[in-house]
Amino acid sequence: MNGYLLPVLLIILAPFIGGLVYGFERIVKARMQRRIGPPLLQPFYDFLKLADKRQMIVHSAHAFLGIMHFVSLWFALALLLLGADLILVIFLHLLSSALLIMAGFSTRSIFSHLGANRTALSILAYEPVLIIIAVSLFINTGSFDAAAAFTSEEPLLFKMPLAFVALLLVLPIKLKKSPFDVAEAHQEITGGVELEFSGLFFEAVYTAKWLDYIFCYTLVFLFAGSNILLGIGLVAGTFLYLNALDNSTARVNYKQMLRFSLGIAFTLAFINLLINSLT
Amino acid sequence: MNLYLTGVILLPLLVSALLLILPPKISKGLVILSSLVLSALALLLYIQVDEPLRITLPHAVNEGIVVADILMLLYFGWVAIRRKSVLVGLLSVLQLGGLLYLLRTLPASEAPQLLVDKLSTFMLLLINVISGIIAVFSLRYIDEEDCSAFRKKFFLSVLFWFIAAMNMVVISDNLEFFFFFFELTTLASFLFIGFRKDEVSVKNALTALWMNQIGGLTILAAIFFIAYNGYGEITFTNLLAHSTAEGVLLPLALLSMAALIKGAQLPFSKWLLGAMVAPTPVSALLHSSTMVKIAPFIILRLSPAIKDTPVAMVLIGLTGFVFIASAISALSQDNFKRILAHSTIALLALMIMMGAVGSPVTIVASLVLVLFHGISKCMLFLNAGILERVFHLKQSSDMDKLGESGPFTALVISIGFMSLLLPPFGAFIGKWLSIETIGTLATDKKLLGALVMVAVAGGGAVLSLLYFKVMGLLIARSGEKDRVQFEKTGPYYAGTTYLLLGLVMAGIIGLPLLLMYYFGPVATTTLGQAVPVFQDGWNFFVGTMRIPMLPMLIAFILLPLTLVTAMFIRFRHADRAKEYMCGEKVNYSFSSFYFTIDRAVPYFSAAGILFFIALLLAALL
Numbered sequence: 001m002n003g004y005l006l007p008v009l010l011i012i013l014a015p016f017i018g019g020l021v022y023g024f025e026r027i028v029k030a031r032m033q034r035r036i037g038p039p040l041l042q043p044f045y046d047f048l049k050l051a052d053k054r055q056m057i058v059h060s061a062h063a064f065l066g067i068m069h070f071v072s073l074w075f076a077l078a079l080l081l082l083g084a085d086l087i088l089v090i091f092l093h094l095l096s097s098a099l100l101i102m103a104g105f106s107t108r109s110i111f112s113h114l115g116a117n118r119t120a121l122s123i124l125a126y127e128p129v130l131i132i133i134a135v136s137l138f139i140n141t142g143s144f145d146a147a148a149a150f151t152s153e154e155p156l157l158f159k160m161p162l163a164f165v166a167l168l169l170v171l172p173i174k175l176k177k178s179p180f181d182v183a184e185a186h187q188e189i190t191g192g193v194e195l196e197f198s199g200l201f202f203e204a205v206y207t208a209k210w211l212d213y214i215f216c217y218t219l220v221f222l223f224a225g226s227n228i229l230l231g232i233g234l235v236a237g238t239f240l241y242l243n244a245l246d247n248s249t250a251r252v253n254y255k256q257m258l259r260f261s262l263g264i265a266f267t268l269a270f271i272n273l274l275i276n277s278l279t
Numbered sequence: 280m281n282l283y284l285t286g287v288i289l290l291p292l293l294v295s296a297l298l299l300i301l302p303p304k305i306s307k308g309l310v311i312l313s314s315l316v317l318s319a320l321a322l323l324l325y326i327q328v329d330e331p332l333r334i335t336l337p338h339a340v341n342e343g344i345v346v347a348d349i350l351m352l353l354y355f356g357w358v359a360i361r362r363k364s365v366l367v368g369l370l371s372v373l374q375l376g377g378l379l380y381l382l383r384t385l386p387a388s389e390a391p392q393l394l395v396d397k398l399s400t401f402m403l404l405l406i407n408v409i410s411g412i413i414a415v416f417s418l419r420y421i422d423e424e425d426c427s428a429f430r431k432k433f434f435l436s437v438l439f440w441f442i443a444a445m446n447m448v449v450i451s452d453n454l455e456f457f458f459f460f461f462e463l464t465t466l467a468s469f470l471f472i473g474f475r476k477d478e479v480s481v482k483n484a485l486t487a488l489w490m491n492q493i494g495g496l497t498i499l500a501a502i503f504f505i506a507y508n509g510y511g512e513i514t515f516t517n518l519l520a521h522s523t524a525e526g527v528l529l530p531l532a533l534l535s536m537a538a539l540i541k542g543a544q545l546p547f548s549k550w551l552l553g554a555m556v557a558p559t560p561v562s563a564l565l566h567s568s569t570m571v572k573i574a575p576f577i578i579l580r581l582s583p584a585i586k587d588t589p590v591a592m593v594l595i596g597l598t599g600f601v602f603i604a605s606a607i608s609a610l611s612q613d614n615f616k617r618i619l620a621h622s623t624i625a626l627l628a629l630m631i632m633m634g635a636v637g638s639p640v641t642i643v644a645s646l647v648l649v650l651f652h653g654i655s656k657c658m659l660f661l662n663a664g665i666l667e668r669v670f671h672l673k674q675s676s677d678m679d680k681l682g683e684s685g686p687f688t689a690l691v692i693s694i695g696f697m698s699l700l701l702p703p704f705g706a707f708i709g710k711w712l713s714i715e716t717i718g719t720l721a722t723d724k725k726l727l728g729a730l731v732m733v734a735v736a737g738g739g740a741v742l743s744l745l746y747f748k749v750m751g752l753l754i755a756r757s758g759e760k761d762r763v764q765f766e767k768t769g770p771y772y773a774g775t776t777y778l779l780l781g782l783v784m785a786g787i788i789g790l791p792l793l794l795m796y797y798f799g800p801v802a803t804t805t806l807g808q809a810v811p812v813f814q815d816g817w818n819f820f821v822g823t824m825r826i827p828m829l830p831m832l833i834a835f836i837l838l839p840l841t842l843v844t845a846m847f848i849r850f851r852h853a854d855r856a857k858e859y860m861c862g863e864k865v866n867y868s869f870s871s872f873y874f875t876i877d878r879a880v881p882y883f884s885a886a887g888i889l890f891f892i893a894l895l896l897a898a899l900l
Binding site for chain 2: 054055056057058059060061063064065068071072075079084085087088090091092094095098099101102103104105106107108109110111112116120123124127128131132134135136138139144190195196198201270273274276277278
């Protein structure tokens with residue numbers, strides 16, 4: 001029972017913790033630029049403000065898919081935290097993003113289409129790396145279950161360091177951080193898929209991003225095995241790295257992103273897999 | 280001989296002949312009635328046959344088959360002369376020569392020619408039910424075709440003897456029989472693909488002909504090596520009995536090659552992609568219940584013999600490669616039927632791979648994929664036909680108005696895609712079992728296992744993205760048309776669609792039962808060892824594989840139901856707003872973007888050829 005208490009608490013509080021992470025991130029980023037930045041709870045103030053807006057939608061299916069994107073992402077995250085089959089988790093995570101892509105294509109909006117298409121390309125860029133990580137996990141532990149990684153005595157980091165580097169390289173794509181934020185690209189395509197959502201319905205898409213933080217940092221945590229201190233260190237390091245990167249780089253276009261992730265990150269993870277499966 | 284069996288073989292032949300002479304009104308009734316009877320017969324046969332049934336036909340039948348064989352090859356030769364195709368001519372001559380040589384040297388066979396076991400009746404059920412539905416659909420489709428009255432009759436007639444030939448393929452034990460009916464399905468698809476008689480049709484029909492003729496040739500070569508190695512009778516049963524004999528890998532590899540060619544695996548995928556030019560029911564037929572399904576059938580038949588051999592390893596590597604290559608090729612497609620065709624090739628690769636792995640779980644996975652892919656693809660292709668005829672749409676990028684003009688067809692196509700993709704539909708379970716069991720392979724063949732897992736999981740992800748892109752266009756609409764009003768498409772189109780929808784739904788609801796009482800027993804006889812399938816609490820077990828049911832159930836509520844609900848749900852109290860255009864007034868075509876990977880395709884074919892060479896080498900060394 002005790003073993004389940006922490007994951008269940010994490011699952012229930014995930015949107016809240018995600019919001020805090022986002023708030024903290026805005027402060028850290030601001031301090032890196034020598035600004036003071038918003039208060040820690042700013043994301044929640046925004047949340048409350050959005051809830052008060054007039055409800056406007058393009059059409060019902062579009063709005064509904066946005067909500068279900070949030071729900072299915074939460075479900076995928078729950079399975080990950082409970083230590084379920086990693087292939088299943090990755091697949092469900094893909095499907096939750098796919099719901100958002102569908103929403104994007106279901107409107108007659110230029111920016112929404114462009115955003116949906118770029119989101120699809122982003123998935124193509126990071127998904128292969130995640131899959132290789134799952135397969136490497138299997139090769140190393142004999143099981144696809146994330147629980148096998150959480151309980152592993154020897155941290156996976158030491159067995160698959162290159163895969164971890166690859167993960168670090170593709171995380172900015174997943175979290176829509178510069179230089180790989182082509183899917184959102186406010187200055188270019190005004191937010192992409194998010195554009196046609198508003199008010200209460202935008203809330204779902206907005207908080208789904210907070211869930212994605214927890215999802216990504218849990219993936220990072222996987223690499224520490226049962227060593228909790230190492231896990232916290234990895235997560236903190238990744239957090240600083242992502243924000244520093246976001247602050248210091250300019251956006252590349254989607255072709256460069258694909259070439260980079262499939263050419264370098266994928267290759268790194270793949271080499272790691274080859275080494276693991278040959279020894 | 281068994282009454283039901285006689286029925287499923289002779290009834291389609293009889294109907295085929297009658298359709299040529301009867302007036303159209305009566306033949307419509309005949310087609311519907313005989314489709315029903317055929318399905319019923321196949322079902323009864325499945326229930327009745329428990330122990331494998333071996334049937335000896337009189338010698339006259341053997342001689343009849345030989346004569347028909349020679350006539351067919353002469354017809355191929357004539358086609359070669361008429362169409363000035365050197366390849367077809369050369370292959371026909373080779374086949375004829377090989378056949379005559381074998382006839383002279385082979386001793387007269389005394390073994391039963393037919394073998395009807397659970398695997399055969401499983402295939403018979405799929406063939407007859409699905410092809411029957413397609414036949415009923417074609418009644419209206421072919422009525423609207425721009426061709427002479429006789430050609431219309433001819434089309435339906437070919438369809439029925441095609442069914443008869445397929446039925447014979449899956450019950451032939453004697454390889455000479457098998458060769459004849461294998462080539463007969465080639466002939467049928469040649470006639471079908473060239474049906475429209477324009478330049479492209481004729482060209483693609485010839486491609487299909489020569490590629491499948493190579494398959495026929497490899498079967499003849501397999502027969503030759505069985506005789507040459509001195510195994511005795513040239514039957515599947517006898518070949519399997521010699522599964523550890525010296526030199527057995529060569530005939531096995533040759534038969535697998537025939538399977539790969541029929542299953543349109545690289546580099547032979549061109550014939551299936553070219554088959555798109557035929558009337559759409561033909562595509563439905565070739566993709567779902569007939570023709571390409573011969574590929575997994577052969578591999579499943581041979582799987583007790585080829586598993587754990589070098590041949591199986593090459594097959595697994597090749598199909599893993601084909602899976603991801605065709606998924607990537609599909610990304611650059613816009614033509615709706617071509618997208619479907621690429622996904623067929625990918626899924627066939629998976630079925631063949633699972634058959635080649637040959638463990639209890641993978642055999643179940645392969646069977647699950649064969650059945651559910653058949654149902655879903657049939658539904659998708661028939662609706663592609665409706666799109667063409669009723670809505671005049673061929674490109675997927677033009678479909679963004681379909682959600683408004685034809686919401687029902689849009690919904691059916693979405694469900695079709697979902698049933699190929701999402702949990703808990705059969706095809707997903709099949710895919711998932713595949714990925715997880717390649718892991719067991721990875722314990723002793725780590726490298727191969729790891730590569731194939733990456734290929735299957737990666738290819739699966741690419742395909743899902745593509746499906747979702749099309750589905751996104753299918754639900755597109757504007758705020759004013761937020762209410763859904765289903766369109767009417769007429770009894771033949773709507774009726775067959777409802778029937779297939781019913782089958783898809785029954786497949787979800789009955790999946791645990793189907794696994795226990797349908798796929799389990801079939802896998803047991805195919806493999807010759809018990810395949811335990813049972814349920815324990817919230818877990819479902821296939822052999823040693825655990826399927827957690829709770830996540831599957833929740834995933835079902837979250838995903839497929841979400842997408843169906845999205846069609847109907849209305850937020851009454853929210854105001855409708857126009858899309859944001861940023862003040863721009865550009866005419867923007869809402870085509871979904873696609874990626875040109877045409878540069879990579881020649882390399883795919885080259886890699887496919889290398890794999891074929893490796894297959895032969897693996898068998899020889």
